[in-house]
Amino acid sequence: MSHDNSSPDFLQHHFHDVDQQYETAKLGMWAFILTEVLTFGGLFVAYVVYRSWYPEMFVGANLLLDVNKGLLNTIVLITSSLTMVLAVWAIQQKKQKLSLFMLIATFLFAFMFLGIKYLEYSHKFEVGQLPGEYYSYMGPEIAHLNNPHIFFSIYFIMTGLHGLHVAIGMGLIAWLIYATAKGNLHSKYYTPMEMIGIFWHLVDLIWIYLFPLFYLI
Amino acid sequence: MSEHHITPLKTYLVIAGALFCLTAVTVWVSYFDFGSFNIIIAMGVATFKATLVALFFMHLLWDDKKNLTMFIMSLMFLGIFITVTLLDTGFRGGVNPEVEYPINKRAAFYDSLPLTDTHGNPVDEHGIDSHEGDEDHH
Numbered sequence: 001m002s003h004d005n006s007s008p009d010f011l012q013h014h015f016h017d018v019d020q021q022y023e024t025a026k027l028g029m030w031a032f033i034l035t036e037v038l039t040f041g042g043l044f045v046a047y048v049v050y051r052s053w054y055p056e057m058f059v060g061a062n063l064l065l066d067v068n069k070g071l072l073n074t075i076v077l078i079t080s081s082l083t084m085v086l087a088v089w090a091i092q093q094k095k096q097k098l099s100l101f102m103l104i105a106t107f108l109f110a111f112m113f114l115g116i117k118y119l120e121y122s123h124k125f126e127v128g129q130l131p132g133e134y135y136s137y138m139g140p141e142i143a144h145l146n147n148p149h150i151f152f153s154i155y156f157i158m159t160g161l162h163g164l165h166v167a168i169g170m171g172l173i174a175w176l177i178y179a180t181a182k183g184n185l186h187s188k189y190y191t192p193m194e195m196i197g198i199f200w201h202l203v204d205l206i207w208i209y210l211f212p213l214f215y216l217i
Numbered sequence: 218m219s220e221h222h223i224t225p226l227k228t229y230l231v232i233a234g235a236l237f238c239l240t241a242v243t244v245w246v247s248y249f250d251f252g253s254f255n256i257i258i259a260m261g262v263a264t265f266k267a268t269l270v271a272l273f274f275m276h277l278l279w280d281d282k283k284n285l286t287m288f289i290m291s292l293m294f295l296g297i298f299i300t301v302t303l304l305d306t307g308f309r310g311g312v313n314p315e316v317e318y319p320i321n322k323r324a325a326f327y328d329s330l331p332l333t334d335t336h337g338n339p340v341d342e343h344g345i346d347s348h349e350g351d352e353d354h355h
Contacts, residue, residue: 079233
């Protein structure tokens with residue numbers, strides 16, 4: 001409680017004090033995370049149901065994905081989560097420059113993630129490993145399997161929605177870079193950075209599940 | 218805002234290190250075949266990693282516990298969602314074998330798909346040395 005500084009300019013008039021404003025923002029963010037978990041949850045249910053219906057097909061089809069690219073993307077995303085959390089840590093300690101540097105690093109890692117994803121997607125478009133009726137790949141390792149287009153439907157929708165979250169996260173981080181550089185965020189008020197950080201870690205958390213589900217098992 | 222918990226830098230670095238190690242473990246383990254335990258091991262490691270991210274990177278360990286409650290509630294509802302759906306889809310054939318048939322049926326469009334090589338180019342089923350697939354678009 002900081003009664004000495006009861007009405008700083010970042011305190012919205014409808015909040016009692018900065019602590020209440022902060023806790024409210026955080027609770028709202030977690031309500032949003034809950035809806036995100038359930039959004040992806042529906043797709044995880046689709047994965048579980050179809051995997052239980054076509055166990056051999058899933059095991060055969062996931063061999064067509066490039067484990068190295070998936071692993072590289074996992075490392076890139078965990079690193080970006082670390083730089084994000086360090087950006088918040090730095091601004092808490094009044095290290096504006098370090099915070100800015102960490103945000104830019106997070107942005108670049110996000111860009112790298114999408115770049116690797118683009119390479120994976122373009123290869124799949126080339127060989128016809130596509131969702132639903134666009135599927136045309138009948139290579140020797142998969143021609144005997146039943147309905148591999150279902151695997152690729154789920155793969156593209158789940159990684160696609162995840163990729164969309166990465167792209168949205170990049171936009172939010174770009175705004176954080178701008179706000180930090182301008183000095184609007186500082187050690188007394190960094191709520192947006194922490195909230196976008198929570199969003200960014202959720203993106204990482206979902207990929208932690210997507211990577212083994214699609215690439216490894 | 219003066220009372221916020223500031224996590225020591227070392228904690229973040231140790232957690233990130235643990236996440237990298239667990240990623241290596243889950244990839245390494247995937248080269249061995251434990252049968253039906255493959256999924257359990259992979260999901261166990263993923264859940265441990267996710268717990269580290271949620272508790273330390275998302276600060277749930279130090280937060281007001283209402284945030285943790287909300288997050289766990291979302292996972293509980295996801296659990297209900299999965300369980301109830303599987304109770305339906307997992308036992309369709311048991312009640313009526315005819316209902317299982319459309320699930321295992323191959324989609325009709327596969328009948329018109331030619332066999333391809335590993336680059337997605339159609340192969341001639343009569344002569345494997347045929348290069349006709351090369352004129353395919355690139």
